[in-house]
Amino acid sequence: xxxxxxxxxxxxxxxxxxxxxxxxxxxxxxxxxxxxxxxxxxxxxxxxxxxxxxxxxxxxxxxxxxxxxxxxxxxxxxxxxxxxxxxxxxxxxxxxxxxxxxxxxxxxxxxxxxxxxxxxxxxxxxxxxxxxxxxxxxxxxxxxxxxxxxxxxxxxxxxxxxxxxxxxxxxxxxxxxxxxxxxxxxxxxxxxxxxxxxxxxxxxxxxxxxxxxxxxxxxxxxxxxxxxxxxxxxxxxxxxxxxxxxxxxxxxxxxxxxxxxxxxxxxxxxxxxxxxxxxxxxxxxxxxxxxxxxxxxxxxxxxxxxxxxxxxxxxxxxxxxxxxx
Amino acid sequence: xxxxxxxxxxxxxxxxxxxxxxxxxxxxxxxxxxxxxxxxxxxxxxxxxxxxxxxxxxxxxxxxxxxxxxxxxxxxxxxxxxxxxxxxxxxxxxxxxxxxxxxxxxxxxxxxxxxxxxxxxxxxxxxxxxxxxxxxxxxxxxxxxxxxxxxxxxxxxxxxxxxxxxxxxxxxxxxxxxxxxxxxxxxxxxxxxxxxxxxxxxxxxxxxxxxxxxxxxxxxxxxxxxxxxxxxxxxxxxxxxxxxxxxxxxxxxxxxxxxxxxxxxxxxxxxxxxxxxxxxxxxxxxxxxxxxxxxxxxxxxxxxxxxxxxxxxxxxxxxxxxxxxxxxxxxxxxxxxxxxxxxxxxxxxxxxxxxxxxxxxxxxxxxxxxxxxxxxxxxxxxxxxxxxxxxxxxxxxxxxxxxxxxxxxxxxxxxxxxxxxxxxxxxxxxxxxxxxxxxxxxxxxxxxxxxxxxxxxxxxxxxxxxxxxxxxxxxxxxxxxxxxxxxxxxxxxxxxxxxxxxxxxxxxxxxx
Numbered sequence: 001x002x003x004x005x006x007x008x009x010x011x012x013x014x015x016x017x018x019x020x021x022x023x024x025x026x027x028x029x030x031x032x033x034x035x036x037x038x039x040x041x042x043x044x045x046x047x048x049x050x051x052x053x054x055x056x057x058x059x060x061x062x063x064x065x066x067x068x069x070x071x072x073x074x075x076x077x078x079x080x081x082x083x084x085x086x087x088x089x090x091x092x093x094x095x096x097x098x099x100x101x102x103x104x105x106x107x108x109x110x111x112x113x114x115x116x117x118x119x120x121x122x123x124x125x126x127x128x129x130x131x132x133x134x135x136x137x138x139x140x141x142x143x144x145x146x147x148x149x150x151x152x153x154x155x156x157x158x159x160x161x162x163x164x165x166x167x168x169x170x171x172x173x174x175x176x177x178x179x180x181x182x183x184x185x186x187x188x189x190x191x192x193x194x195x196x197x198x199x200x201x202x203x204x205x206x207x208x209x210x211x212x213x214x215x216x217x218x219x220x221x222x223x224x225x226x227x228x229x230x231x232x233x234x235x236x237x238x239x240x241x242x243x244x245x246x247x248x249x250x251x252x253x254x255x256x257x258x259x260x261x262x263x264x265x266x267x268x269x270x271x272x273x274x275x276x277x278x279x280x281x282x283x284x285x286x287x288x289x290x291x292x293x294x295x296x297x298x299x300x301x302x303x304x305x306x307x308x309x310x311x312x313x314x315x316x317x318x319x320x321x322x323x324x325x
Numbered sequence: 326x327x328x329x330x331x332x333x334x335x336x337x338x339x340x341x342x343x344x345x346x347x348x349x350x351x352x353x354x355x356x357x358x359x360x361x362x363x364x365x366x367x368x369x370x371x372x373x374x375x376x377x378x379x380x381x382x383x384x385x386x387x388x389x390x391x392x393x394x395x396x397x398x399x400x401x402x403x404x405x406x407x408x409x410x411x412x413x414x415x416x417x418x419x420x421x422x423x424x425x426x427x428x429x430x431x432x433x434x435x436x437x438x439x440x441x442x443x444x445x446x447x448x449x450x451x452x453x454x455x456x457x458x459x460x461x462x463x464x465x466x467x468x469x470x471x472x473x474x475x476x477x478x479x480x481x482x483x484x485x486x487x488x489x490x491x492x493x494x495x496x497x498x499x500x501x502x503x504x505x506x507x508x509x510x511x512x513x514x515x516x517x518x519x520x521x522x523x524x525x526x527x528x529x530x531x532x533x534x535x536x537x538x539x540x541x542x543x544x545x546x547x548x549x550x551x552x553x554x555x556x557x558x559x560x561x562x563x564x565x566x567x568x569x570x571x572x573x574x575x576x577x578x579x580x581x582x583x584x585x586x587x588x589x590x591x592x593x594x595x596x597x598x599x600x601x602x603x604x605x606x607x608x609x610x611x612x613x614x615x616x617x618x619x620x621x622x623x624x625x626x627x628x629x630x631x632x633x634x635x636x637x638x639x640x641x642x643x644x645x646x647x648x649x650x651x652x653x654x655x656x657x658x659x660x661x662x663x664x665x666x667x668x669x670x671x672x673x674x675x676x677x678x679x680x681x682x683x684x685x686x687x688x689x690x691x692x693x694x695x696x697x698x699x700x701x702x703x704x705x706x707x708x709x710x711x712x713x714x715x716x717x718x719x720x721x722x723x724x725x726x727x728x729x730x731x732x733x734x735x736x737x738x739x740x741x742x743x744x745x746x747x748x749x750x751x752x753x754x755x756x757x758x759x760x761x762x763x764x765x766x767x768x769x770x771x772x773x774x775x776x777x778x779x780x781x782x783x784x785x786x787x788x789x790x791x792x793x794x795x796x797x798x799x800x801x802x803x804x805x806x807x808x809x810x811x812x813x814x815x816x817x818x819x820x821x822x823x824x825x826x827x828x829x830x831x832x833x834x835x836x837x
Binding site for chain 2: 184
């Protein structure tokens with residue numbers, strides 16, 4: 001009985017696993033509610049979720065170190081505008097475009113990193129600044145929605161390889177693998193150390209400033225990729241493209257079980273969190289619920305997830321304390 | 326591997342934080358293979374020394390040499406490690422969300438050929454280290470948050486033992502160890518191999534059994550370094566206090582008043598404070614003497630509703646009372662007002678005017694139709710400000726424009742202005758100038774003489790002697806002694822707080 005209880009506790013405290021099960025159940029419910037579930041409709045859900053998942057992946061790194069990154073909205077907007085204004089055709093063009101937007105994200109990340117890690121400006125203030133600057137730049141480049149994203153990107157990146165494997169799945173799987181590798185670098189261990197207790201991390205010999213700087217750089221690259229995938233879907237440019245995603249990235253991270261205090265959680269949970277949020281939009285749409293209610297349900301899920309995570313953390317702590325008595 | 330130059334040589338180290346001088350002039354030298362103790366009444370000085378040696382804090386002045394070589398200035402703990410100095414900190418520097426192995430090896434986790442950290446290699450390496458230092462019972466895979474406090478401390482120490490090349494710094498390493506056999510064995514073994522050890526402990530018996538030499542610090546200065554053999558305890562106390570115990574005796578204290586108990590604790594347990602019995606009477610100043618971290622913080626916070634009371638009872642005015650917040654404390658019986666330790670973060674509202682800071686607890690009562698004016702605020706703050714010699718013109722300034730001493734006066738004025746009959750003061754004169762201290766002393770005595778009650782913790786022994794009717798000695802979370810009147814002396818208090826012996830009408834068994 002006790003073994004079962006600890007097993008359950010360990011299971012329940014794994015936020016990513018819990019939310020993955022929720023997602024599976026929702027997917028089954030969704031499949032039952034629409035008349036014909038094809039690989040195509042499945043692909044649609046994944047495609048819609050990919051930009052959010054990538055943005056949330058980057059945001060997770062920042063939240064793991066106990067920070068907060070608003071620049072995600074600005075980077076996505078700039079990336080989208082650039083891709084719509086300067087489309088480069090063909091697979092090589094798509095690769096070149098990808099590198100360009102990743103570079104933009106990296107540049108913004110470097111600025112954030114310098115401000116937060118080295119000049120010790122609070123993350124929320126520093127990234128609010130970079131977000132506003134980025135949005136201004138996006139509007140300067142393109143003052144109204146318009147432009148065309150390269151056809152190759154629009155078609156190939158939203159397709160299904162060999163009729164069974166959606167490209168979006170491949171991309172999400174690649175991000176998940178990249179995270180698992182990153183987690184096993186010294187930098188990865190540093191992320192968790194800095195987020196848990198910056199002083200203790202410093203006393204353990206971790207170069208806390210470099211860890212924070214790198215986290216913002218990697219996050220910026222993720223936002224650039226999110227803008228890239230968003231452009232492939234919308235196929236057009238919008239200087240405000242990033243704004244609707246801003247708060248949803250935080251919601252995805254929260255649903256995925258990453259603690260906003262830092263030090264606990266991971267990217268996989270956030271990716272699934274993004275999938276849950278997007279699937280819910282689709283489900284409510286399929287059920288004929290007015291889109292005005294979507295936000296309400298998303299918020300509800302987020303609050304439940306956060307409260308659940310808080311309860312689990314409290315239980316885990318009281319168990320750990322009971323062990324020390 | 327004895328070398329001619331000492332393993333560690335520091336000369337005239339000086340460090341101040343704003344106007345507070347933490348280290349005035351500290352010099353000492355430790356030979357290779359020597360276990361050297363640092364003794365002194367004030368914990369802040371010792372911790373500053375530890376931080377300088379481990380590269381966390383940069384000294385303002387002074388030189389540091391390792392094996393006769395002057396390393397480049399330390400910018401972080403990594404630089405100190407490179408110079409061969411490793412430290413086990415008193416407030417453990419472990420990361421609870423990481424595993425034992427990761428905590429041990431950070432920041433240089435072992436990597437496989439493709440650059441990813443290898444969990445298995447790290448665990449194996451950690452296991453080797455743990456076995457080498459006799460802590461093989463710690464499992465490298467467990468996360469540190471599930472370890473007991475003593476296990477965490479052993480891990481913190483092991484990390485330093487393993488990393489130390491020339492000098493090992495141990496800051497109160499035995500604080501949460503129930504058995505020191507392991508610790509002493511490891512220290513002696515490494516010292517035999519030629520490592521110099523700086524051992525900081527307030528437990529004199531431990532220092533005597535382990536260390537060969539000791540440096541005594543007083544007022545941030547190194548007074549002398551002595552061979553412990555052939556120096557008796559009295560001589561050590563004398564160096565710590567600055568005069569001989571005989572001279573220190575004979576100071577007269579205040580008589581213990583016979584008033585009824587107004588604030589009592591029975592078997593109070595909270596955090597580090599365990600099973601505390603105390604009773605504060607009407608019209609007295611009850612002191613608490615203790616070295617840092619003996620549970621006084623938890624005790625004071627529990628009495629004022631800031632910390633959770635695990636067990637035991639608080640009685641106010643004879644009635645059992647549960648206090649869950651400072652607000653409830655202010656409303657219990659005659660009212661309990663708390664002056665916290667951290668003025669900057671807990672005491673003042675730095676962006677508000679001094680007058681507003683003082684009358685804040687009464688703001689609602691003083692408002693007219695819900696509004697406050699500067700005139701009303703200053704009018705009400707004036708009377709209490711004058712009791713503390715706080716100049717009226719300061720009342721209109723923003724409080725962060727005032728000196729530390731005047732800020733502290735305002736914080737105490739707030740406690741007085743609240744109308745509470747009980748003041749709970751946690752180190753109220755820390756980091757303030759002599760003049761302010763005198764004003765604070767006078768207010769404390771006047772308050773008690775007028776029938777109020779004061780519970781006072783101070784890190785400065787002379788202050789307790791000057792002010793208290795009775796004084797409790799807190800050691801290791803328990804009250805080990807109760808002194809009153811003439812028996813409150815530097816000698817009795819200092820030997821009490823280092824756990825040496827008890828003098829007065831001891832309520833608890835003598836601490837070992």
